[in-house]
Structure formats: C-alpha cells, structure tokens
Amino acid sequence: MSQVTYKSEKVSKKRVMFENNTGSSVTVRGGWQVVYDQNQGTATDVDGERATRVQINDGNAKNYAGALTEEHDGKIVADGGTRLMDIYVPTADGQKVPIWTDQNCTIDVTILTLQDNSHVAGGVIEGRPIARAMQTVDRSSTAGLVQALLQTNVEGAEVSVRSRATTELPTAAIWDNFDLSAAKDDEFSGSYLRTDFTHGAEGMPTHKYVSATYAATADGKTDTEQIYMGPGATGELRFITVTDHQKACAQWNVPITISGGNPWGFEVRIKQSLITNTLANYVVGLAISQITLEDALTDAGAPIDGGILGFALKEADGNAIGVIYDESGQTQNEHDAAFAVPAADTYNTFGLYHNGTTIAMYLDGVASGTAISAVDIAAADFPTAAIFFPSLWLSAANAADFTVTMDWIQVFQPAA
Structure with missing residues (x-):
C-alpha cells in the first residue's frame, strides 16, 4: 500500500x-x-x-x-x-x-x-x-x-493565526536553488534579505521617503509609510498615499548584480487596496540605488531613467501588473505589459529567478509568462552588469486614498 x-x-x-x-x-x-x-x-x-x-x-x-x-x-x-x-x-x-x-x-x-x-x-x-x-x-x-x-x-x-499556506510562502522552485541556511549563518555568503515584518527593526527598509507633495522641498513630510499589524497579527509594511502626487518609497541595502554575476532570486508578496485607472503608480523589484527616493518615480508614474527590473502598475491601466526593465539612456522595455491581473485587497506573490542565463518570472508560485532570455539580457535596453537593490516606489495620481501592502520580501545572491 x-x-x-x-x-x-x-x-x-x-x-x-x-x-x-x-x-x-x-x-x-x-x-x-x-x-x-x-x-x-x-x-x-x-x-x-x-x-x-x-x-x-x-x-x-x-x-x-x-x-x-x-x-x-x-x-x-x-x-x-x-x-x-x-x-x-x-x-x-x-x-x-x-x-x-x-x-x-x-x-x-x-x-x-x-x-x-x-x-x-x-x-x-x-x-x-x-x-x-x-x-x-x-x-x-x-x-x-x-x-x-x-x-x-x-x-x-x-x-499561529498569522500562518500562511504553502502557496503564500516563498516559491520552492526559486529558493531551492540556493543554500539559504548558509546565508542565515554566514553574513559573508552573499546578499540576503528575508523578512515578514514581525521581527522589530530587522528587515525594515534601509532608506525610506514619504512626502505630502511631489516637490522635494515641500513641508509636511508626514510618515504615512508604516508597519501595520493586520488581521491575525500578520506583519505588514504598508505604503500609503492620501494626497495627489504624494510619494511613499523604500529601498533595502542588499546589492544584487543583475547580470554577469551569480544566480539570484527575488520574490515579494504584495497587494493593492483598489483596482481602478488614474489612481496610482507603483513599482516593486530591483533598482538602481536612489538616495533621493522621492524622484525615483516621476509624477506621471514612469521610473527614473537609470535602471530597474521588476513589476509595475501604471495609472493608465490600473488592473494590470506588468514586468518592466530599463537601462540608463534607453527606452523602458515592457517585457510583459499584462503579467498579472490583480484583485482589490488580495495578495499575489511576484518572483524572479536568474539562473545565470535567463530570468524566469513567477506568479503565485508558478512560472508564468515568457522568461527574459539571454538575447534580451544582451540587448542595449537591459541593465547589463548593473548593481541593483530591492525597492518599492508608490506615487499617487489621485487624491483618493491608495495603499500598497507588502506581506514579505525575500532576495538572495550568493557571493562571487
């Protein structure tokens, strides 16, 4: 039997x-x-x-x-x-x-x-x-x-009541490719970020920026970005905008060599409060180090020219999450403009796995869409050999309240 x-x-x-x-x-x-x-x-x-x-x-x-x-x-x-x-x-x-x-x-x-x-x-x-x-x-x-x-x-x-089902946890098809136990025990083993925001300051963004208006010199930079203990005591990092043009941005000091280095993985579990056009723009993924985070996403929702690879929602199409990448001086490449169709206040996991040759994309634990190929990576508009950092940028396009909530984020690249 x-x-x-x-x-x-x-x-x-x-x-x-x-x-x-x-x-x-x-x-x-x-x-x-x-x-x-x-x-x-x-x-x-x-x-x-x-x-x-x-x-x-x-x-x-x-x-x-x-x-x-x-x-x-x-x-x-x-x-x-x-x-x-x-x-x-x-x-x-x-x-x-x-x-x-x-x-x-x-x-x-x-x-x-x-x-x-x-x-x-x-x-x-x-x-x-x-x-x-x-x-x-x-x-x-x-x-x-x-x-x-x-x-x-x-x-x-x-x-506990904050527990997650297997499909709500980091995707084995990505993370089984790495020795994460060594990463936890040896800080010199590589770049590693893993947090579900239930361990105090551990895993909090290295840099964050919140502004009441788009202008960098504006007053009233109230810290509306915050840790929020959600239903069931789940740790959540919430990015909130309540005013037109307001920004809420964060970045972690975990450097990842996008191509030309060792394999790497990126995954995040995230949701948005509303599904509608002309309301907000956000990008989550890996991006160039940006000290002035308020300028990372333009008022119209376009990422800065300088380098990014990740998942984006744009105000012109509020019910689609796309996969984008950009090299400095090049036109942004929308590799998959409709990678995912989000639902209001419903979590999805978005993942990327670079095996050294191609970059596979994962949606809710399943390989989805067309992988970023070796030919794509070799093209002029891909951020070749760039060093990027885990990032999330939210920009309001409307006066209505809008929230992006992160349940957890995990990123790793072994040392060379």
Missing part, C-alpha cells in the same frame, strides 16, 4: 491503548495522528492512563502523542472500543517515519500539522506543527503516507 521508502533506523516507539470515541467504527491506518486522553480518571488524582490512552484529536493538540505505526494498518476498532497499538513518538532530533496526510508535499519544505478532530496531518495553517515532509508526493486528492521527520519542535514552523 505504501509508496514510502525509508532506511531501517532505530526509531522511538511506545505501546499505547487506542480508544475509539468517534461515534462509529474505524479502520485504522498506519501514520494516523493521535493524542493522549487527558480526561482519564479524576482530575484531582494522578492517573497513569493519561500517558498511555490515546485517541483521535478532539481539540487536545497540546497533548499530541505521535503517529500509529504501520503494523496496525487495516485493524478495525468498534465505536467505544480499545486496542493495544504502537506509536512513533516525536523526538528532539526527529525521526523519519510514515505520516498519514492530505497535503501536496515537497521534500524538506512542507510542514505537516495536527488538525482538530482528525487523524490526518494537515497543512501549515491548520494546526500544531508535528513534522516536515521528507518525500515529494501529492496526497491532496487521496490521503496517504509520506515519509516525514517527526519532531518535538519543527524548525521554522511556528504556527
């Missing part, structure tokens, strides 16, 4: 009494998730059965016991009945065992969780994290086994 293969390592097991309180008989499957029954005995007394009686999770996730072993697969337990079984128990270092899940799993990426009132391991937004998939297999249509690292504390999987 199982498609899972794993080496015969010494694993930690425990003999328990499985009790079925579901209201009907069940056919047990190896890899099912169970929790200890904390209701055994009298609450004021010590009762050893609270450490040996297990059941399907009934909202008792904090008393997670482990996963049933394969030897019990196919056993029938009547409603109200019990049966001695073995479970794999979570350990500090983790052990690779079969887990029953309904997730589309990617090896060493997908986090599996304990769901309320279920024996099936769910996705990252559905419960307490228990394991990380160690096999690439799609169980989303029919639940089944996946090899997984069962741990007491799953690294990087702190789940």
Whole structure:
C-alpha cells in the first residue's frame, strides 16, 4: 500500500491503548495522528492512563502523542472500543517515519500539522506543527503516507493565526536553488534579505521617503509609510498615499548584480487596496540605488531613467501588473505589459529567478509568462552588469486614498 521508502533506523516507539470515541467504527491506518486522553480518571488524582490512552484529536493538540505505526494498518476498532497499538513518538532530533496526510508535499519544505478532530496531518495553517515532509508526493486528492521527520519542535514552523499556506510562502522552485541556511549563518555568503515584518527593526527598509507633495522641498513630510499589524497579527509594511502626487518609497541595502554575476532570486508578496485607472503608480523589484527616493518615480508614474527590473502598475491601466526593465539612456522595455491581473485587497506573490542565463518570472508560485532570455539580457535596453537593490516606489495620481501592502520580501545572491 505504501509508496514510502525509508532506511531501517532505530526509531522511538511506545505501546499505547487506542480508544475509539468517534461515534462509529474505524479502520485504522498506519501514520494516523493521535493524542493522549487527558480526561482519564479524576482530575484531582494522578492517573497513569493519561500517558498511555490515546485517541483521535478532539481539540487536545497540546497533548499530541505521535503517529500509529504501520503494523496496525487495516485493524478495525468498534465505536467505544480499545486496542493495544504502537506509536512513533516525536523526538528532539526527529525521526523519519510514515505520516498519514492530505497535503501536496515537497521534500524538506512542507510542514505537516495536527488538525482538530482528525487523524490526518494537515497543512501549515491548520494546526500544531508535528513534522516536515521528507518525500515529494501529492496526497491532496487521496490521503496517504509520506515519509516525514517527526519532531518535538519543527524548525521554522511556528504556527499561529498569522500562518500562511504553502502557496503564500516563498516559491520552492526559486529558493531551492540556493543554500539559504548558509546565508542565515554566514553574513559573508552573499546578499540576503528575508523578512515578514514581525521581527522589530530587522528587515525594515534601509532608506525610506514619504512626502505630502511631489516637490522635494515641500513641508509636511508626514510618515504615512508604516508597519501595520493586520488581521491575525500578520506583519505588514504598508505604503500609503492620501494626497495627489504624494510619494511613499523604500529601498533595502542588499546589492544584487543583475547580470554577469551569480544566480539570484527575488520574490515579494504584495497587494493593492483598489483596482481602478488614474489612481496610482507603483513599482516593486530591483533598482538602481536612489538616495533621493522621492524622484525615483516621476509624477506621471514612469521610473527614473537609470535602471530597474521588476513589476509595475501604471495609472493608465490600473488592473494590470506588468514586468518592466530599463537601462540608463534607453527606452523602458515592457517585457510583459499584462503579467498579472490583480484583485482589490488580495495578495499575489511576484518572483524572479536568474539562473545565470535567463530570468524566469513567477506568479503565485508558478512560472508564468515568457522568461527574459539571454538575447534580451544582451540587448542595449537591459541593465547589463548593473548593481541593483530591492525597492518599492508608490506615487499617487489621485487624491483618493491608495495603499500598497507588502506581506514579505525575500532576495538572495550568493557571493562571487
């Protein structure tokens, strides 16, 4: 039955009494998730059965016991009945065992969780994290086994109401090409930015500029750009304009060599408040270092002549996100004028991956559009060998309020 293969390592097991309180008989499957029954005995007394009686999770996730072993697969337990079984128990270092899940799993990426009132391991937004998939297999249509690292504390999987589904996280097809663990541990390994704006000052823009009017000398430069704790305590960086011609701009000091250097990746999760023409312009991507950020986007929404590669919304077409690039002294190239069709107040992820030859574009985790080719990169209007920086520029084209919200941003290029 199982498609899972794993080496015969010494694993930690425990003999328990499985009790079925579901209201009907069940056919047990190896890899099912169970929790200890904390209701055994009298609450004021010590009762050893609270450490040996297990059941399907009934909202008792904090008393997670482990996963049933394969030897019990196919056993029938009547409603109200019990049966001695073995479970794999979570350990500090983790052990690779079969887990029953309904997730589309990617090896060493997908986090599996304990769901309320279920024996099936769910996705990252559905419960307490228990394991990380160690096999690439799609169980989303029919639940089944996946090899997984069962741990007491799953690294990087702190789940709360701010958690995101796999499709809302950085795209594996981009980031699996890099050793990001080394980037986190060694500041000399390359240029690296990764933040979801929930860690205080960490990941905040190096430079930011907000102006009540377009004129650089105008008074009233109120800091309307701000960190905003959104629904579910999600960290968000919001760029807000409330006046015609107002600007809100930011840039991070994370230098990326656009071509002629090592491969690199860029990805951002972002949304806009409204979908309409003649309202606002914004560009997010990689751009030339611009100390006077208020001049980075002209009053009509055109990026400065000097270099940019990224995703742009222009006031003339407020329901389309395009892919653009520009070299100093050249006409801006609209590589894909309608790369994405945004919806109001709805997040999309936009990504770029340069493999050293071409630049692939990603929309919501899927390679989309026509890649920027080697021929494109060699052309005069592409910013060849330029050093760019992660940037977002917003320029109001109307007096109506307009907000661009960034959920997270990730950028990396290994050192030469």
